[in-house]
Amino acid sequence: MKNNIPHIPVLLNETIDLFKNNMNDKGYFIDCTLGFGGHSEAILKKFPDIKLIGIDQDKEALEFAKQRLSKYAKRVEFINKRASEALEEISGLKISGILADIGVSSYQLDNKERGFTFDAESLDMRMNKNQKFSAEDVVNFYDKNQLEEIFKKYAEERRYKKIADIIIRNRPIKSNKELTDILSKAGMKDNKNLARIFQAIRIEVNNELKELENLLNNAEKIAKNGTIIGIITFHSLEDRIVKNRFRDWAKKCICPKEAIRCECGGNNEKGAILTKKPITASKEEIKTNPRSRSAKLRGFKFTKVENG
Numbered sequence: 001m002k003n004n005i006p007h008i009p010v011l012l013n014e015t016i017d018l019f020k021n022n023m024n025d026k027g028y029f030i031d032c033t034l035g036f037g038g039h040s041e042a043i044l045k046k047f048p049d050i051k052l053i054g055i056d057q058d059k060e061a062l063e064f065a066k067q068r069l070s071k072y073a074k075r076v077e078f079i080n081k082r083a084s085e086a087l088e089e090i091s092g093l094k095i096s097g098i099l100a101d102i103g104v105s106s107y108q109l110d111n112k113e114r115g116f117t118f119d120a121e122s123l124d125m126r127m128n129k130n131q132k133f134s135a136e137d138v139v140n141f142y143d144k145n146q147l148e149e150i151f152k153k154y155a156e157e158r159r160y161k162k163i164a165d166i167i168i169r170n171r172p173i174k175s176n177k178e179l180t181d182i183l184s185k186a187g188m189k190d191n192k193n194l195a196r197i198f199q200a201i202r203i204e205v206n207n208e209l210k211e212l213e214n215l216l217n218n219a220e221k222i223a224k225n226g227t228i229i230g231i232i233t234f235h236s237l238e239d240r241i242v243k244n245r246f247r248d249w250a251k252k253c254i255c256p257k258e259a260i261r262c263e264c265g266g267n268n269e270k271g272a273i274l275t276k277k278p279i280t281a282s283k284e285e286i287k288t289n290p291r292s293r294s295a296k297l298r299g300f301k302f303t304k305v306e307n308g
């Protein structure tokens with residue numbers, strides 16, 4: 001934890017760079033994953049004309065960010081909801097930028113009480129504590145097929161059947177700590193493997209991939225011509241969703257694959273991709289913040305949207 005701030009923003013300069021040509025127009029910047037306000041603080045400081053809406057489903061993070069951004073209070077609104085839901089409520093605003101730095105914060109990951117760590121005394125992993133569904137439900141109540149599915153899909157784990165079986169045989173499991181012990185005894189001692197299993201449970205608990213799809217759907221609905229959207233992801237499943245969506249938005253021709261010639265007019269693009277390849281962290285950043293190692297930033301600029 002640096003200067004009592006529990007999360008270091010990743011790809012900060014690169015994120016500012018992505019938006020910088022669009023930020024002098026007295027518009028709104030929407031930070032869909034406010035977290036501890038690192039990106040938002042930099043945006044507010046650098047672009048004095050911008051107003052900001054900060055969204056986070058985690059009340060604790062939002063309260064922290066409120067304090068941190070208090071000197072910009074007149075320019076900031078806060079929403080404590082899932083980003084996809086919050087975006088549904090936003091209409092009629094001139095939106096300069098939309099950012100989502102998705103996944104969990106270092107605070108959520110490292111704080112034992114939040115139930116994400118290997119040694120946590122609970123089975124929780126909820127980003128939003130108002131949500132009822134938690135890791136307890138997945139680990140103790142999912143059937144074999146459901147468990148196999150999440151370990152196969154979200155952990156890309158080849159021993160998915162074995163892991164599901166071990167969990168079912170050892171129920172009830174009361175904590176992450178117990179789950180870690182059980183998996184270690186079954187031969188999964190490597191932290192990297194364990195992390196992937198935990199990641200799969202976390203993705204399921206927070207419905208992270210579906211939420212990302214919904215966030216992109218709703219971002220498209222509120223985007224204006226000129227709006228830039230930037231998404232930072234931390235694993236390949238998320239990055240693939242963003243890459244494919246930006247590709248779809250950039251498609252000029254939307255005729256079915258089997259069409260012999262183009263009949264759609266060939267001008268259906270909603271804008272253009274700003275990052276041919278995802279932007280990744282520099283060696284220096286990885287050295288100071290190892291969690292930036294897997295971060296990928298992609299950007300898209302809307303120029304032809306219906307409500308633009």
Ligand SMILES: C[S@@+](CC[C@H](N)C(=O)[O-])C[C@H]1O[C@@H](n2cnc3c(N)ncnc32)[C@H](O)[C@@H]1O
Pocket residue numbers: 007008009010032033034035036037038039040055056057058061081082083084101102103104105106127211212215
């Ligand atoms: C990686 S952190 C963001 C850190 C932030 N950019 C900063 O610089 O402090 C992700 C934050 O987004 C929140 N979050 C993740 N997915 C969300 C979603 N779909 N809706 C709302 N909040 C979300 C988490 O609760 C967490 O606080």
